[in-house]
Amino acid sequence: MCPVPSEKRTLLSRSTPFHFRCHADLPCFTQCCRDVNIYLTPYDVLRLRTRLGISAAEFLHKYTRHFLARQSHLPVVQLAMDPTSLYCRLVTNEGCSVYSDRPWACRMYPLDLADQEGAYQPIVNQERCLGLRETTVLTVQEWLDDQGVEPYVEMDRVFQAILPADLIACGKTQPGVGKLLYLAYDLDRFAELLKDPRFCSFYELDEETVKAAEADPERLLRLALRYIRGQMEELL
Ligand code: SF4
Numbered sequence: 001m002c003p004v005p006s007e008k009r010t011l012l013s014r015s016t017p018f019h020f021r022c023h024a025d026l027p028c029f030t031q032c033c034r035d036v037n038i039y040l041t042p043y044d045v046l047r048l049r050t051r052l053g054i055s056a057a058e059f060l061h062k063y064t065r066h067f068l069a070r071q072s073h074l075p076v077v078q079l080a081m082d083p084t085s086l087y088c089r090l091v092t093n094e095g096c097s098v099y100s101d102r103p104w105a106c107r108m109y110p111l112d113l114a115d116q117e118g119a120y121q122p123i124v125n126q127e128r129c130l131g132l133r134e135t136t137v138l139t140v141q142e143w144l145d146d147q148g149v150e151p152y153v154e155m156d157r158v159f160q161a162i163l164p165a166d167l168i169a170c171g172k173t174q175p176g177v178g179k180l181l182y183l184a185y186d187l188d189r190f191a192e193l194l195k196d197p198r199f200c201s202f203y204e205l206d207e208e209t210v211k212a213a214e215a216d217p218e219r220l221l222r223l224a225l226r227y228i229r230g231q232m233e234e235l236l
Pocket residue numbers: 021022023026028029030031032033109110128129130131132
């Protein structure tokens with residue numbers, strides 16, 4: 001991919017207009033789904049594996065590469081590209097096969113969050129992403145609304161809120177914390193724990209809470225994050 005060098009990136013606010021329209025007639029169509037680093041959040045994994053109708057473990061095995069980062073010990077989960085074609089395994093000639101459940105990063109493309117609070121930046125230039133040359137003009141906010149990013153932002157807020165202070169302060173934490181955080185990606189393991197009455201009793205999870213989580217994957221993720229937070233407090 002030909003990213004825009006960071007020193008040349010223009011910062012955009014939500015009200016900044018920009019030119020963009022992506023469509024299948026462009027010669028670059030699906031090129032942005034090739035040889036690209038897409039980091040997945042726990043909510044991305046939840047949406048994708050639900051869409052594909054497979055377990056979290058199967059999704060993580062088939063569609064991602066995942067590991068604990070050497071320095072921070074945080075779990076890193078990336079969409080795996082096909083080793084031969086270098087395309088994302090979820091792309092077809094017609095475009096993304098999981099479009100309505102595509103990850104947050106894919107929704108944001110060709111923009112990304114900037115380091116500065118409330119700012120965005122293009123991550124690719126007009127030579128690579130020809131949609132940026134189109135005449136359609138929209139503001140960043142209109143683009144975000146159109147892409148349905150809000151639930152992704154909200155779930156990431158919940159995830160970020162449980163991260164330990166040492167990680168936020170110095171960018172690293174203990175390996176045990178990373179393994180615990182990985183449970184948020186592999187939610188079926190947490191769902192299994194909920195089936196054990198001794199586990200529910202120990203963590204004071206009433207039947208109503210457990211049933212609600214079993215019926216709604218987003219509640220399950222929120223409950224898992226609450227559990228992870230509690231476990232981290234004991235670890236640290
Ligand atoms: S490179 Fe840009 S215009 Fe081309 S398919 Fe990707 S997002 Fe659309």
